[in-house]
Amino acid sequence: MVYFIESAARAAKAIRANLRSLSISEGFEVHEREAVLALRALDASAVACDFCFIDPPYSDSTAYEQSLGFLSQSRLLTPKSVVIAEHDKHSDLSDRYGALQRFRRLQQGDAVLSFYKRSS
DSSP, X not given: OEEEEOSOHHHHHHHHHHHHHTTOOXXXXXXXXXXXXXXXXXXXXXXXXXEEEEXXXXXXXXXXXXXXXXXXXXXXXXXXXXXXXXXXXXSOOOSEETTEEEEEEEEETTEEEEEEEEOO
16 A cells, blocks of 8 residues: 655645556555544554655754654554654754664765664
């Protein structure tokens, strides 16, 4: 199952339209709400993620801290789960958020992908 979380109505509508254009009609849910609220709801539903990709607005450092901090202690992540956070090269993320430890940083132009796993 793939879960899309998007707080902007216009962007959520675009996600749904893209899925329809690809003839994808099942195996996903679009949650149109703030990220941390949607993550809490998924956590309460006992959802577990293999991969969790987050991409808040680059300038919103609070959104990164809230999302990564919540994920570090949630049941959404298993010991094998990987969290990938996209961010701007000028606003590097921390190497650690609670139990999440960055193990890879991949820069492509102005964008950076930081990869996290729960530390043992």
